Amino acid sequence: MYKIVLVPELKVLLSRNQIAQRVTEMAEDITRDFKGQSIIFVGVLKGAAIFLSDLARQVSLDATFDFIGVSSYGNRPTPAEDPAGHAAWDSLGEVRVTKDLDQSMTDRNVILVEDILDTGLTLNYIQKLLLAHQPRTLRIAALLDKPSRRKQPIHAHYIGFAIPDAYVVGYGLDYAERYRNLPDICVIENP
Numbered sequence: 001m002y003k004i005v006l007v008p009e010l011k012v013l014l015s016r017n018q019i020a021q022r023v024t025e026m027a028e029d030i031t032r033d034f035k036g037q038s039i040i041f042v043g044v045l046k047g048a049a050i051f052l053s054d055l056a057r058q059v060s061l062d063a064t065f066d067f068i069g070v071s072s073y074g075n076r077p078t079p080a081e082d083p084a085g086h087a088a089w090d091s092l093g094e095v096r097v098t099k100d101l102d103q104s105m106t107d108r109n110v111i112l113v114e115d116i117l118d119t120g121l122t123l124n125y126i127q128k129l130l131l132a133h134q135p136r137t138l139r140i141a142a143l144l145d146k147p148s149r150r151k152q153p154i155h156a157h158y159i160g161f162a163i164p165d166a167y168v169v170g171y172g173l174d175y176a177e178r179y180r181n182l183p184d185i186c187v188i189e190n191p
């Protein structure tokens, strides 16, 4: 008997050139908005690492970095394992910190850098955590936004691209830890 194995198919949604151009524009917006001030970028591990490194290098301000690690409680079930039939990437709603900030955000201009804004649960959780530090300002920079999937409202000041409801990989985004190093952002089919 043969076992049917589906080979994942990657289709480019956003090319490296489109990403580079938009990241440059976002960096110009941040440079303009915080002119004469210093900022701290807080990247959400691991997906935002590549976006943060490209964005930060194009911002002409006095800037430092920190990183926060979060994960949803439990593993996200695959559709086959999940009786409710949720998509494999559905947030489970409960977030826990796996790597805390190294420093206080009190009185700092904080730019929270995230790869993708999906249901909004993760960023709402991190935003509350950062606001407890009483930063001078807190702004969110998200490279991608899937507005159709939102479960909790959240306002991101800097958004790269609004995209449809599809699972994307590349430019820091993974599927089971793979594909983060793809230079383009691709839709993955048959993962």
Ligand code: 5GP
Pocket (backbone or CB within 6 Å): 047, 089, 090, 091, 114, 115, 116, 117, 118, 119, 120, 121, 122, 123, 166, 167, 168, 169, 173, 174, 175
């Ligand atoms: P939220 O809490 O907004 O639902 O989830 C945000 C997180 O879900 C992202 O930081 C990312 O880890 C993950 N995520 C949501 N959509 C996608 C996607 O299309 N591709 C990948 N690789 N991760 C996603």
